[in-house]
Amino acid sequence: MDNATQESQLVLALSPKEMQVLSWMARGFANKSIADVLSRDTKAVERQVSSIYTKLHLGDEGRDPRVGAALVYLKATGLLPR
Numbered sequence: 001m002d003n004a005t006q007e008s009q010l011v012l013a014l015s016p017k018e019m020q021v022l023s024w025m026a027r028g029f030a031n032k033s034i035a036d037v038l039s040r041d042t043k044a045v046e047r048q049v050s051s052i053y054t055k056l057h058l059g060d061e062g063r064d065p066r067v068g069a070a071l072v073y074l075k076a077t078g079l080l081p082r
Contacts, residue, residue: 010056011076018055021048026070
């Protein structure tokens with residue numbers, strides 16, 4: 001399985017709420033702003049972000065996990081060329 005297919009499979013494992021949060025993260029929004037836009041508690045968004053990092057296997061490859069999550073999302077949705 002190539003890297004693009006793996007990224008797409010990882011994104012499919014996210015819940016609808018996690019996908020919403022990830023889409024706003026990919027646009028550069030901070031957790032507080034995401035919570036405001038989605039009418040959620042900031043702590044709930046923080047938990048979802050943590051879950052996103054876990055499901056996308058991010059955080060231990062030396063780059064910022066938020067940037068990594070945004071890149072995975074953008075590639076998986078076709079918004080960023082592979």
